[in-house]
Amino acid sequence: MAARCVGVLALQGAFREHVSAVSRLGVAAREVRQLKDMDGIDAMIIPGGESTTMGKLLNEWHMLEPLRERIMQGMPVYGSCAGLILLCRTIENSDQPRLGVLDATVRRNAFGRQVDSFETELSMPEVGPDPVPAVFIRAPVLISVGPEVRVLAEVKGQAVAVRQNNILGTSFHPELTPDTRLHSYFLNMLGQ
Amino acid sequence: MEQGTIRLKTGLAEMLKGGVIMDVTTPEQAKIAEEAGACAVMALERVPADIRAAGGVARMADPTIVKKIMEVATIPVMAKARIGHFVEARILEAMGVDYIDESEVLTPADDKYHIDKRDFTVPFVCGCRNLGEALRRIAEGAAMIRTKGEPGTGNVVEAVRHCRQVMNEVRVLCGLPEAEVANFAKEIGAPLEVCLLVRKEGRLPVVNFAAGGIATPADAALMMHLGCDGVFVGSGIFKSGDPARRAKAIVQAVTNYKDFAMLAEISRDLGEPMVGIEISTIPSGERMQERGW
Numbered sequence: 195m196a197a198r199c200v201g202v203l204a205l206q207g208a209f210r211e212h213v214s215a216v217s218r219l220g221v222a223a224r225e226v227r228q229l230k231d232m233d234g235i236d237a238m239i240i241p242g243g244e245s246t247t248m249g250k251l252l253n254e255w256h257m258l259e260p261l262r263e264r265i266m267q268g269m270p271v272y273g274s275c276a277g278l279i280l281l282c283r284t285i286e287n288s289d290q291p292r293l294g295v296l297d298a299t300v301r302r303n304a305f306g307r308q309v310d311s312f313e314t315e316l317s318m319p320e321v322g323p324d325p326v327p328a329v330f331i332r333a334p335v336l337i338s339v340g341p342e343v344r345v346l347a348e349v350k351g352q353a354v355a356v357r358q359n360n361i362l363g364t365s366f367h368p369e370l371t372p373d374t375r376l377h378s379y380f381l382n383m384l385g386q
Numbered sequence: 387m388e389q390g391t392i393r394l395k396t397g398l399a400e401m402l403k404g405g406v407i408m409d410v411t412t413p414e415q416a417k418i419a420e421e422a423g424a425c426a427v428m429a430l431e432r433v434p435a436d437i438r439a440a441g442g443v444a445r446m447a448d449p450t451i452v453k454k455i456m457e458v459a460t461i462p463v464m465a466k467a468r469i470g471h472f473v474e475a476r477i478l479e480a481m482g483v484d485y486i487d488e489s490e491v492l493t494p495a496d497d498k499y500h501i502d503k504r505d506f507t508v509p510f511v512c513g514c515r516n517l518g519e520a521l522r523r524i525a526e527g528a529a530m531i532r533t534k535g536e537p538g539t540g541n542v543v544e545a546v547r548h549c550r551q552v553m554n555e556v557r558v559l560c561g562l563p564e565a566e567v568a569n570f571a572k573e574i575g576a577p578l579e580v581c582l583l584v585r586k587e588g589r590l591p592v593v594n595f596a597a598g599g600i601a602t603p604a605d606a607a608l609m610m611h612l613g614c615d616g617v618f619v620g621s622g623i624f625k626s627g628d629p630a631r632r633a634k635a636i637v638q639a640v641t642n643y644k645d646f647a648m649l650a651e652i653s654r655d656l657g658e659p660m661v662g663i664e665i666s667t668i669p670s671g672e673r674m675q676e677r678g679w
Contacts, residue, residue, distance in 0.1 A: 205641050206404040206425055227642060242401045244425040244461050251423060251641060276401070288460070302460060308484035309507045311394045314387045331397045332462065332484070370397050 198384055201226040201235035205251040207243015207276060211369035215377045229257050237270040237384050240277030242331070242367050245302070249280055249291035258291060265295045270360045270383040278363035279334050286337065296361050297340030304335040304352070304365075316347045316366075318355065322375045328354070328366040335365055395509035395529035398462065398485065399593035402426055402530075402616055406606070406637045407595070409433050409620035411451070413458040415629075422633035426462040426485070428618065429455040434491050434538030435621035435660065438672070444492045446474040449481055456482065464511070469678060470496020479508040485530070487511045490677035491537050491620075498679065503527030513597070515548045515675060517555035518574030521584070524592060525577045531590065533614070534675040535598015538621050540662030542599045542608065544675055549596060549612045560588050598675065601626070601659050603639030603652050610643035627657030 202212045204225035216223040216239070226232055238261065240248070252258040265271050273281040273296075280292050284299040305312070311332060315325035326347075336353040339345065347355035347364075354365040360383060368376040388394075405425025410416045411433060419427045431447040432440060446467050456463045462484035467474035469488055474495070478486050488501050490513050503510040504527035511530040512523035520531045533552070535545030555574065559581060562570055571581040583591050596609035597618035606617045619636055626632045635652045642648045670676060 204404065206423075208400045208403060210403070211400065228645070243403070244401070244405060246420060246461060247405055247423045247425050247637065250421075251638070254638070307456075307482040308394075308398055308462060308509065309479065309482055310389070311398070312387050312389045313391055313394060329393060329397055331394060331401060367397065370393060370400065 197222060198236045199224055199234060200381070201232060201238045203238065203240045203248065203277070206247045207241040208367070208369055209241045209243075212239045212241050212274075212377075215369050215374050216381070219374055219377055219381060221381055228255060229260060232257070232260065232264070235269075237272070237380070238264070239380070240271065240273040240280055241369065242275035242277065245276035245279040245292075246290050248276060252280075253291040258293065262293050262295060265293065265361065268360050270362070270380065271295075272362040272380045274364050274367055274369060275331065275333060278365055281361060281363050282336070296356070296358055296363060297343055298336045298353075298356065299338045300334045301337050302334050303332050304337075305330060305333055308332055314349070316349070316355070318347045320346055321379045326368070326375060327371045327373050328364075328368070329370045330354075330366045333365045390507035392529065396592050398509060399511070399530035402462070402595075403593055404641060405616045406633075406640055407464065407616070407618045408623055408633060409618070410455060411624070413454050415624060416455045416459045416463075418630050419623075419633060420459055420461055422630060423637035424461060424633065425616070426464055427455065427459055428464045428466065428487065428620070429483075430466065430620075433621045433624055434674070435540075435625050436538075437491060438538045438663075446471070446478065446492070449477065452478070452481060452483065466492055467501070468492040469494040470499050470501060472501045475501055475506065475508075475510075479506055483508060485509050485511055488528075489513065490534060490674045494677050500526050500679070511595075513675075513678060514552065516551045516574070517559070517584075518576045519678065520552055520590065520594070521574070521576035521580040524590075525580050528592065530593050530595065532595040532597040532618060534678070535596070535600070536665055536668070537598045537674050538663070539599050539665060539668070540601035540622055540625070540660040541665055542601070542605045543665060545596050545598045545600060545609060546612065548598075548675070549609060549614055552590070552594065553613045556584060556590060559585050600636075601662065603635045603649060603656075606636045607639045607643035607649055610640055616640060621660055625660035627659075632656050632659075
């Protein structure tokens with residue numbers, strides 16, 4: 195099997211941290227800024243940042259449709275925070291550009307403003323036996339999910355980590371912690 | 387569950403990287419900024435060019451203006467407090483502002499002490515001209531740094547100077563033998579512990595944005611090439627002929643700062659840029675970059 199390469203969408207946000215996490219696990223990562231950067235990638239990470247900014251730039255540079263097609267064909271994709279928002283089919287009170295491949299409805303800024311941001315630990319048996327450190331920054335939650343979506347973690351009864359086949363999403367930021375288990379979990383999705 | 391940790395404070399700045407933060411004075415301007423793809427807005431009563439023109443004492447904005455902007459924007463909203471004015475900062479924190487800029491653009495309230503930013507839940511961004519100043523602000527609790535530049539002039543020369551200065555000093559520090567770091571810390575007037583941290587990481591411990599004088603997409607891309615993580619644009623947008631187009635162009639330029647053919651496309655037909663002020667014509671007492679200690 196040829197060496198695998200993970201694309202990290204680098205239009206805006208914390209893409210450097212995702213590149214670093216993937217590289218630490220010994221897999222090549224490439225920053226994706228334009229359509230041509232998507233040639234030859236085997237998976238895509240959409241980082242934290244501002245979902246409105248990223249959605250507009252994806253739309254403006256005609257990357258939204260090609261990326262959606264790749265995901266529909268089965269390419270693994272992982273979205274954290276803003277990335278999760280862009281994956282969702284429905285964004286509450288918003289018609290902002292999105293990929294819409296994840297059968298779920300997301301509420302932006304669900305916990306309040308920056309002063310309400312928090313750190314905690316989550317039980318995620320699929321990812322590992324020990325709790326996963328989770329950094330929530332102006333985080334969204336999924337207020338409803340479709341039948342194909344498996345909930346991997348919850349906070350106060352609301353889904354904050356989900357998987358639907360080749361699509362993984364978390365409303366928190368594993369890339370801001372030294373713990374790479376979520377990235378390992380995602381990289382395992384490439385082999386299946 | 388923990389709140390107000392340094393990881394949460396610096397974490398929000400990490401999410402702003404590669405983005406443009408725009409000064410806005412009305413909800414309408416905030417919508418234009420969000421539409422253009424700004425990653426955050428700075429709520430103000432006046433943009434820096436108008437603060438210069440108006441003279442007098444520049445203070446924290448009226449909470450009504452800040453609140454109105456918070457109501458329409460779904461992206462983070464920042465607001466400015468005067469240097470050392472911890473009560474203005476507590477008011478902004480109580481209102482739920484996402485980031486506070488302890489800013490030399492406003493008239494300083496304290497000519498000796500900056501705000502002790504460590505025990506606030508809300509994160510702060512502060513300005514700097516050199517590494518010593520950046521590291522003093524970080525030691526006081528700043529979770530994000532920006533160049534001071536010369537706000538309200540549309541002249542990028544000071545932002546370039548400050549950015550190059552900080553980057554050069556980081557390179558010097560990282561090349562020093564450990565035994566010489568204490569003396570370096572003394573010379574630049576920064577705490578030893580923070581100097582050692584920079585040397586270990588090989589970079590500033592927080593996000594560093596460009597600010598003060600950015601007026602065109604080319605200016606914004608230039609600052610990214612010099613090593614900034616993103617840009618603040620104030621008067622450069624809403625003092626130009628076509629704010630919506632210019633705002634969008636600057637957002638696109640920051641993402642694709644390495645693609646010069648694309649920058650050429652982005653820079654076309656943007657209408658009149660702000661007129662601007664040559665720095666040497668500003669009396670030294672009116673230079674905002676001289677404020678802060």
